[in-house]
Amino acid sequence: MRGRPQAGRGGGRVPAAGTAGARLAGGPPGPGGGSVVVGILSRRRSLYTTRRLVESALKLGHETRVLNPLHCFLVLSQRAPEIYYRGLEARVSDLDVVLPRIGASITEHGLAVVNQFDMMGVPLVNNSQPIARSRDKLRSLQLLARAGIDIPKTVMVSDPSQIHRALEIVGGPPAILKVVKGTQGIGVILAETEQAALTVLETFWNLGMNILVQEFIEESEGRDIRALVVGDRVVTAMRRQASVGEFRSNVHRGGTGTVVDLPESYRRVALEAMRVMELQLGGVDMLESETGPKVVEINSSPGFEGLERWTGVDIASAIIEYALSFARSQKRKRKGGA
Structure with missing residues (x-):
């Protein structure tokens, strides 16, 4: 993996001036179109995934704002939704695109902040409704089953x-x-x-x-496959193995991972699952069964420390590059509809 710059720059300052909506800073978003301000909703900038996203944005020549959703104040008035940060003096006004990293413990408040950014016209890489669907295991399985995707x-x-x-x-x-x-x-x-x-x-x-x-699924033998999807492509995938005496393969539960060359059938299922859930960024977890891949869960705020470590793929840069491209496409749509 390529060297990483320090994450101490680029986040934390929120301008106090500006319009209620997102001001596109320095020209159209994206490589070659001027500096872009990427907002990252995260409770702690020290978290691995948050830190890597900040580093990757800086490496590509763009700015970041790491905002704790719990410190966002939502102000509503007729046709003028606003967000203030850490009090009512600093209005958030210069974000060109937002990457929500909403922890499960603050889902309700976090989704309210995501909704507010949506009302302000800020492009979001995962909007609130898809995130909410992914957090509800039953609703996720209902949607996947209806679409013909195999599940346990x-x-x-x-x-x-x-x-x-x-x-x-x-x-x-x-x-x-x-x-x-x-x-x-x-x-x-x-x-x-x-x-x-x-x-x-x-x-x-x-x-x-x-x-x-x-x-x-007995034949899965404590293993599953995590496919990391960004936009319309699988960026990388790994096979996760549960630790001895444990059936859950989550890295947070002590599981280990190995890079896997994802079969085309698994790739198709991962992309279709994301399409059904209407997510742009996510981790699709699949069990290897005798009848093929079975989707067990889709994570809309996937951590990728283990994935980067075991696959060597620069996932953070792939996410930032997609966010810039998405912001650029949304700006073109707004111009076309003006």
């Missing part, structure tokens, strides 16, 4: 009397139990027996959580 057989249960039949439908036990909203393998449990499933489900129900019972 899944049942939503809400009562103990349904557990036995639900396990029969998914071919278990064993079976996978998942909370409808969760990331990084949190809220995902392997139930080896019907009694174990009942105990776990009752615990989750008592906490007011909705639960999915899902088919256990």
